[in-house]
Amino acid sequence: MSDPESSIVQFANVGLRYGTDREVLSDISFTLYPGSFYFLTGASGAGKTSMLKLLYLAQRPSRGIISMFGEDVITLPRNCLPGVRRRIGVVFQDFRLVPHLSTFDNVALPLRISGMSEERLQKPVADMLEWVGLDHRSEARPETLSGGEQQRAAIARAVIARPEILVADEPTGNVDPEMAVKLLRLFEALNRLGTTVVVATHDVHLLRKVPDSLIMRLDKGKLSDPTGALRYPPKRDLPKRDLPSRDVPQRELPRK
Numbered sequence: 001m002s003d004p005e006s007s008i009v010q011f012a013n014v015g016l017r018y019g020t021d022r023e024v025l026s027d028i029s030f031t032l033y034p035g036s037f038y039f040l041t042g043a044s045g046a047g048k049t050s051m052l053k054l055l056y057l058a059q060r061p062s063r064g065i066i067s068m069f070g071e072d073v074i075t076l077p078r079n080c081l082p083g084v085r086r087r088i089g090v091v092f093q094d095f096r097l098v099p100h101l102s103t104f105d106n107v108a109l110p111l112r113i114s115g116m117s118e119e120r121l122q123k124p125v126a127d128m129l130e131w132v133g134l135d136h137r138s139e140a141r142p143e144t145l146s147g148g149e150q151q152r153a154a155i156a157r158a159v160i161a162r163p164e165i166l167v168a169d170e171p172t173g174n175v176d177p178e179m180a181v182k183l184l185r186l187f188e189a190l191n192r193l194g195t196t197v198v199v200a201t202h203d204v205h206l207l208r209k210v211p212d213s214l215i216m217r218l219d220k221g222k223l224s225d226p227t228g229a230l231r232y233p234p235k236r237d238l239p240k241r242d243l244p245s246r247d248v249p250q251r252e253l254p255r256k
């Protein structure tokens with residue numbers, strides 16, 4: 001595999017089949033570079049969710065090599081995988097908020113799991129809720145949140161522990177076009193703070209909304225790269241712009 005030093009993720013000849021069925025992903029090879037913004041696009045059933053599952057280590061490939069943060073994650077001992085997973089934030093297609101927990105507690109979950117004290121986590125969680133515009137819904141249960149609010153809570157939970165990679169599966173699938181753009185602005189803001197972002201979407205209109213993004217396209221389990229994302233390292237230092245004024249608050253993400 002080329003250039004392992006500067007890459008954050010490398011897939012080499014990866015294939016995935018479920019059970020004895022035909023491969024749903026075939027000969028997938030690509031490199032992701034730190035600080036870049038990727039869209040993974042393709043029709044329904046093309047294999048986007050399957051590819052993201054490989055990326056956030058919820059699924060092992062049937063063949064090939066996957067390296068993340070310089071480690072071969074296929075041969076890594078099982079007890080080392082949680083450490084790698086903690087470096088990856090995931091926004092699931094169906095949010096997966098814990099139903100009996102408040103918005104605050106859902107967002108606090110990764111910090112509690114990492115062992116942060118109750119005292120220390122209060123401020124970063126409160127700041128994060130404010131950052132995604134949910135401070136007024138802090139005590140609400142997920143079932144009482146709107147689709148867009150649940151989506152933002154899921155995003156807040158995915159990023160609270162400051163992951164190096166953010167993986168989001170159809171994060172705008174359940175919201176109106178205006179909210180979709182706002183959520184994309186959140187992802188862009190995170191990206192500008194250094195997080196590598198991978199957003200899976202079948203909505204081609206979204207792709208044009210993030211000018212610096214790179215596009216990976218899946219078609220029946222095969223990957224192509226209309227922007228050359230798979231051939232060339234993209235520019236590493238994304239321009240530092242102010243956070244968009246109406247979409248996210250005018251300051252950096254809250255510190256842990």
Ligand SMILES: Nc1ncnc2c1ncn2[C@@H]1O[C@H](COP(=O)(O)OP(=O)(O)OP(=O)(O)O)[C@@H](O)[C@H]1O
Nearest residue numbers: 018021024042043044045046047048049050051202
């Ligand atoms: N757990 C599974 N067991 C068997 N087949 C599966 C499983 N998960 C996905 N598949 C199959 O793998 C193929 C790719 O599915 P996947 O969900 O990855 O596609 P997708 O591009 O994310 O689709 P969508 O946009 O509709 O979510 C489909 O043919 C699907 O039926």
